[in-house]
Amino acid sequence: MIDGIERIVGEARLVHDPETERVELALSVDDRWQKQGLGLALFDDLQRRAAEIGPVDLFGDTLRTNAAMIGLARRSGFALLATPGDWRLTRFQKHIDRSGILPSRWPISADPIGRLAL
Numbered sequence: 001m002i003d004g005i006e007r008i009v010g011e012a013r014l015v016h017d018p019e020t021e022r023v024e025l026a027l028s029v030d031d032r033w034q035k036q037g038l039g040l041a042l043f044d045d046l047q048r049r050a051a052e053i054g055p056v057d058l059f060g061d062t063l064r065t066n067a068a069m070i071g072l073a074r075r076s077g078f079a080l081l082a083t084p085g086d087w088r089l090t091r092f093q094k095h096i097d098r099s100g101i102l103p104s105r106w107p108i109s110a111d112p113i114g115r116l117a118l
């Protein structure tokens, strides 16, 4: 809530393929809200939600030049790999199960459709 108006400052998505038990993620934070910890909060939340699906391989693809996303993924223990079929991209990937997931460090709550409030 900013000045009494609800605004979207970031978006995070998971897509689960039940046949392969792979989950693809994407996230973005509004430019004006970056470098304040929101990306890390969303990234942590995505990992927690992936762990609720079950043991899965969680991955995303980003441009090789995207230092912010690569830094965030590296910091969170993701392996960095070449993305098959596109030399411009880097894949970050991590096997996720409940064992490695810590309780949220953030006061996040989610409504029934998954909107998060800090």
Ligand SMILES: CC(C)(COP(=O)(O)OP(=O)(O)OC[C@H]1O[C@@H](n2cnc3c(N)ncnc32)[C@H](O)[C@@H]1OP(=O)(O)O)[C@@H](O)C(=O)NCCC(=O)NCCS
Pocket (backbone or CB within 6 Å): 025, 026, 027, 028, 029, 030, 033, 034, 035, 036, 037, 038, 039, 040, 041, 060, 061, 062, 066, 067, 068, 069, 070, 071, 072, 073, 075
């Ligand atoms: C990637 C993105 C989500 C990071 O969001 P953010 O809110 O700025 O990230 P945070 O402030 O939570 O930073 C968390 C960590 O990410 C890393 N990081 C963030 N910005 C970085 C940068 N410019 N260079 C290197 N590492 C960076 C750091 O490890 C940082 O931890 P630290 O501050 O303790 O060093 C954001 O830059 C973004 O939305 N970019 C555009 C969309 C995008 O590229 N999405 C990824 C494709 S899936």
